[in-house]
Amino acid sequence: MEYKQLIESRWNRFTWNYDKEVSKESIVEVFKEVYMNVPTKNQMFPYYVTLYKNDDKQKRKDLVTICHRNVYKDIFTDPGNPQMLAPWIIGISFRNVDELEKRYDPLGDIWRSDDHIKQMNSFEAGMLSTYIILGLHNRGYDTGLCQNCSNDPEGTMKIINSPTPPIFLLGVGYGADDKTYLDPRTNEVKNVPYNIDVAESSRKKKFTEGNPSFTDVFRL
Ligand SMILES: Cc1cc2nc3c(=O)[nH]c(=O)nc-3n(C[C@H](O)[C@H](O)[C@H](O)COP(=O)(O)O)c2cc1C
16 A cells, blocks of 8 residues: 555454455455564563454453543443454563573663663554554555553453553554444443544644644644
């Protein structure tokens, strides 16, 4: 896909078309592309990327339950994170690379504060996620981002079988434009948090709604 078309056609998706299947092989192909090309400091890859097929009904409900959106709401009023009902879930979690760091700098783990390590590892995880999201989208697959696994990283780790507690999840599949979904927590139909109409206008209106302007962000 042409680059501008690629970035403009990506939206955070909340509902999925289950009639069309995304194969494991095609996601692994993206992972291999990312592994070869994503920037990584000193070739350390300070993260794990766990691929999980989200086809177990109970575990799907458990994942949506963990990924509660608004803590001040109960399960009946919480809009939820329905993107976690995607056919595939990708979990990003941290991997300890202290020993690898010493290959290039024997004092690496001494001068680097915990904060600095966390910052750089988070930077890398963000860059990695972007490459995965765009690599998938370039093949026609959609993604829905979710950080609410932070409500229970250990529980999320067990569900998706990741080696360390995930900090960030991606739902992957063919996106649907449904404005409602069946919340497995309550078995009730709810509105998706942001439907595609709102998503489109919110991207265009971002400068008029009290959000940072272009020059607030980009210092020229
Ligand atoms: C680090 C990060 C975490 C996010 N976590 C969530 C989340 O927990 N739930 C959610 O619905 N969207 C989440 N999003 C998606 C944003 O809400 C979304 O990107 C934003 O609303 C802009 O919409 P767009 O991506 O469709 O342009 C996250 C995005 C980022 C970058």
